[in-house]
Amino acid sequence: MISRLIRRLERYDFLSDEEKQVLKGAVARTKEVPADEDLVREGDRPTDSTLLLDGFAARYKLLRNGKRQITALHVPGDFVDLHSFLQKRMDHGVVAFTPCRIGLVPHSTLRKITDQHLHLSRLLWLTTLIDAATHREWLVAMGRRPAFNQIAHLLCELFLRLQTVGLTQEMSFELPLTQAELGDVLGLSTVHVNRIIKELRTKELVTWRGDTVTIEDWLRLQGVAEFDPTFLNLENEPR
């Protein structure tokens, strides 16, 4: 049930059986959340952190003028608000893009883990550091890359992240986001996202049918994106 998280952590470092047991016991209860509903609301003071077991979710902020910016995409195996363990008040919301199954991990449990399982605790810390590193990649892409390269970068990132948790088939993966939602991820308008996707197709970098994205030329896609996977820390080493 929590296997995607375990699988992900094992990419970073070896996990003992005891650690895996601790993780398995950490989810107090699970919940189903329908699409387009909030998993966590801005302003909340959660008493649990939310582990995404199934589905896609996103952290976002709304502006006065109604615009929305998505600051993180989450896939199964991700904690969407592990930081609420220490940052008591949520400064952003988290929305389900698809129906989601989530596991609630009480902060008291996290506290026990951080007190008693120092290595596991470092790995949890690491996942929040990777969130931050991903934010930085997005900043670079938004600030200094044209839309075309920016989208290419996002596709590279999502492919590797989904592969890590076993959610790719060959060079394909499911991306259940509308073009409007993608615009909110990239800081672009829906119309422009559409044009750029068209260009990705024309240049035969990807096939994109419905929610299924297939990367047709990984090397060239990675090239235009200037994608360097270092920030994902996908190498197993002592941490």
Add this chain to the structure above:
Amino acid sequence: MISRLIRRLERYDFLSDEEKQVLKGAVARTKEVPADEDLVREGDRPTDSTLLLDGFAARYKLLRNGKRQITALHVPGDFVDLHSFLQKRMDHGVVAFTPCRIGLVPHSTLRKITDQHLHLSRLLWLTTLIDAATHREWLVAMGRRPAFNQIAHLLCELFLRLQTVGLTQEMSFELPLTQAELGDVLGLSTVHVNRIIKELRTKELVTWRGDTVTIEDWLRLQGVAEFDPTFLNLENEPR
């Protein structure tokens, strides 16, 4: 010497005398770094984390076409690469904007702290979470705000962060960045930064003489920036 970090952590939660002693003992040695030199280089595998004692520094990434994006600004009391404790390889560089005095904290010392001082260790984790929250604010500003509001937001953020470590006078602070460097922070061209600063002056929101910025109308500035300080976690609570 390390007092700015202590002062900052005390904004988040109470620190025991012992914890302060531990922090004071953590800096193995200090170093002076001239302006425009790297504190940490991309690709490094640091054995120490760098605490900024004096000066301004920035994390950045370079693109093939020579463009640069700055992903974080750091002020005294900040760790610029605490994450290198767990993310072994640096995926970005850190440059000194002014002459900097830095304190090197060996990862072995950090390991000891995280093993033996659980509360302190949570507070260090918290600082990296605040880094991430700041990244998210920048994402929102870059993605969905016009340049004018974006700069206003940055000024609000820097004012509060500098105030936290005692580096403001009244409503003024030193901002030793050229307009080109500001452009790299904001994802804008130098020319446009210049125009927007002119507009900030015209609208009498700030005075900006040399490196000194004075906020003339905090409420209005905060208003156009839609600035909500929640992400800085400046409230003292048990963590």
Add this chain to the structure above:
DNA sequence: CGGCGCATTGAGGGCGGTCAATTGGTGTGG
């Protein structure tokens, strides 16, 4: 079949980019 949400396309506009010249402040050498 009609409605609805999403994708797609066209037309026109504006924010911010690039290129280039000018101003101004500061430091250095004569």
Add this chain to the structure above:
DNA sequence: CCACACCAATTGACCGCCCTCAATGCGCCG
């Protein structure tokens, strides 16, 4: 004290990426 170099700030002209508005196509479902 001035000439000069250098660097950052400033300004103008023009351009283009991406935005907005609006219409159309298209698949799905009641």
